[in-house]
Amino acid sequence: MKRSRTLPLALLAFGGVSVAAPSTAAAAAIPTCTYSYSVSSQWSGGFSAQLTVDFAMTTASSGWTAGFDFVSSGQHVTTSWNANIVQYGEHVTITNSPYSPATMQQSGSLTVNFMGTFTAGNPAPVDVTFDGVACSSYSWNV
Known part of the structure; x- marks a missing residue:
């Protein structure tokens, strides 16, 4: 039985197409x-509130930090x-605790529940970040 060399030659001929794949993947790898x-x-x-962050990062994380500003x-x-939460002025920093996963996959979702107080109103926070990446809002209910 004679082997056909058509498929290997076709793969070599179109080898340049596969080179474009890494640039497409690199574009998708933007956190x-x-x-x-x-x-x-x-x-x-x-009040009692919940913050959920959906993320797609370039690598998995072995410890995470989220933040927002009241x-x-x-x-x-x-x-x-x-979660562990520390607040300085209006800025809130959230890190993993023994009760939340320290290792996060490259993409996923994280939910933090907390209670708080307010004096002159309770608007939704702004400038939400996850591992240094600015997050865009997709919904809020205050």
């Missing part, structure tokens, strides 16, 4: 994230049960 913010419960001076100086996070 992105979107977020959703919702206030599940609100009472006089207090709009009002009277908004403060008081507790979180699935």
Whole structure:
């Protein structure tokens, strides 16, 4: 039985096409994230909220950091049960805790639940980031 050399020659002839694939993959490898913010419960001076970040990063992460800025100086996070949260002024930094995964895949979703207080209003936060990448909002419910 004689082997055909047509397929290998065809692959060589179109070899330049496969070179374009890495540039397409590189364009898709630009880190992105979107977020959703919702206030599940609100009472006089207090609230319970949830921040969900959907992300696609260039590599997996072995520890993550998210952040956002409250709009009002009277908004403060008081507790979180699935992440470490630190607040300086209006800026809030969120990192993984023993109760949340430290290792994140290259793409996925992360949800953080927290409670807080407010004095003059409770607008949705702005400037949400995940691992240094600015996130765009896709929904919020305050």
